Amino acid sequence: MERRYKRFPILRKELHIDENKERECKEFEKRIFFLMAAVYCRDNHAAKENKVTAADLDFPEDIHNWLLRNKRRANYKLCPECYELIQNAFRHTEKCPHSYYKTFCHECPTPCYRKEEQAKMLPIMHHSGKRLIKEHPIYALNFARNLIKNNSLIRKHTKSNGGIA
Numbered sequence: 001m002e003r004r005y006k007r008f009p010i011l012r013k014e015l016h017i018d019e020n021k022e023r024e025c026k027e028f029e030k031r032i033f034f035l036m037a038a039v040y041c042r043d044n045h046a047a048k049e050n051k052v053t054a055a056d057l058d059f060p061e062d063i064h065n066w067l068l069r070n071k072r073r074a075n076y077k078l079c080p081e082c083y084e085l086i087q088n089a090f091r092h093t094e095k096c097p098h099s100y101y102k103t104f105c106h107e108c109p110t111p112c113y114r115k116e117e118q119a120k121m122l123p124i125m126h127h128s129g130k131r132l133i134k135e136h137p138i139y140a141l142n143f144a145r146n147l148i149k150n151n152s153l154i155r156k157h158t159k160s161n162g163g164i165a
């Protein structure tokens with residue numbers, strides 16, 4: 001994996017972080033990660049045994065309810081490894097101090113994933129990133145919109161501070 005330029009600085013101390021908005025960011029992050037992992041598991045782990053329908057798996061209540069609101073989401077099947085990965089990602093998302101303005105995890109100045117963990121996440125992003133545009137366009141669109149918004153927020157902020165980064 002090539003080294004990526006760390007794009008976002010730590011803005012938490014300098015920004016007013018709206019807690020409700022931050023919660024929404026975290027929820028969205030979890031949802032989009034679930035979709036990416038589900039698509040990845042469907043396409044790459046079709047032959048794996050012990051796959052369980054997402055609706056029957058143990059997820060945080062908000063995610064569980066979100067899954068049940070849509071048949072396609074609820075019916076995604078996950079292998080134990082991908083389920084574990086999703087649970088793990090959710091834990092990181094909950095603890096992430098950058099949710100309000102972040103772009104990509106791999107661009108984070110204070111990564112919370114160990115190298116081995118990150119190595120498992122990246123193939124999912126690469127495989128499912130483009131597929132989401134077709135399969136879950138609203139989520140892909142919102143993801144892109146957040147990215148643009150957050151990038152401009154970071155740019156604006158680093159400019160006014162004489163350019164951290």
Ligand SMILES: [Zn+2]
Nearest residue numbers: 041045079082
């Ligand atoms: Zn899988």
